[in-house]
Ligand SMILES: O=P(O)(O)OC[C@H]1O[C@H](OP(=O)(O)OP(=O)(O)O)[C@H](O)[C@@H]1O
């Protein structure tokens with residue numbers, strides 16, 4: 090498993106505004122999209138490409154095309170949905186599948202309440218979108234789902250991770266060279282409610298303004 094924390098002053102700045110409890114939902118949504126586009130630039134470094142022959146107005150040349158089938162992007166509802174637009178802006182031909190998952194805030198168990206993915210993911214590159222990696226329970230379930238269907242490799246883009254969640258993911262997938270996590274920040278840790286500290290609060294609530 091490879092973990093990459095994107096190191097860029099604009100990412101740090103946008104993340105700071107996102108963390109601020111006074112940032113309203115419309116600004117939060119806009120910043121989330123912008124951050125994802127910046128992180129996606131790093132996360133897609135290993136996207137599969139092949140040579141393609143094209144004609145420019147001047148001559149024939151060999152360029153670069155995405156290998157088909159193109160990658161599958163999987164936002165984890167709700168909060169991951171706020172990252173979709175920022176991702177598809179960079180990868181407009183990607184297909185999109187959906188996983189609806191919610192963490193039970195008492196047991197911290199991740200429950201899957203919706204799934205709309207291709208049955209067969211054999212050989213596919215998959216990009217999972219979820220802003221928060223807290224205990225890691227949600228991503229471990231999501232990755233299991235995708236690998237069980239044959240996904241070849243998984244790159245997850247998150248905004249924040251807690252060291253505890255990363256360690257849990259590492260314990261399950263550490264030996265794999267086909268799991269990548271791209272982040273804007275590794276925060277200090279989890280509080281007594283397993284929220285990320287300093288964090289940004291509940292990402293779904295802040296994106297959509299509904300407190301659950
Ligand atoms: O690493 P974990 O401890 O599993 O927690 C992280 C999960 O919690 C949040 O979703 P939530 O369950 O709040 O659902 P929501 O997106 O509908 O708000 C977040 O978007 C992750 O999916």
Ligand SMILES: O=c1cc[nH]c(=O)[nH]1
Nearest residue numbers: 223284285290291292
């Ligand atoms: O800090 C956290 C932890 C889980 N889910 C969130 O949205 N935020």
Ligand SMILES: [Mg+2]
Nearest residue numbers: 291292293294
């Ligand atoms: Mg939530």
